[in-house]
Amino acid sequence: MPGHPPSDFGARPLTGAPADRWPDLPQVLATALAIDPTHRYATTEDFARALHDALPPHPRRD
Known part of the structure; x- marks a missing residue:
């Protein structure tokens, strides 16, 4: 939103399983955004x- 610092968006770092x-x-997402x-x-x-x-290739499921 214009006029609001980035911290106002409630963004959290990517954690957990991903x-x-x-x-x-x-880091890829932080750079893109x-x-x-x-x-x-x-x-x-x-x-x-x-x-x-x-993102390494996902193993195929047959």
Whole structure:
């Protein structure tokens, strides 16, 4: 919301199973959601690559 500092949004750090299973995911999301646009990924391709690297392939269930 304009005029409100980020702490007013009630955002909490990613914890628990997601953070334990994918330890790089919190930083990827923090970068993607950075308030300062210069701290975000330059392109959606950069963001997709970071997500791909942070989330290992899911084993197939047949």
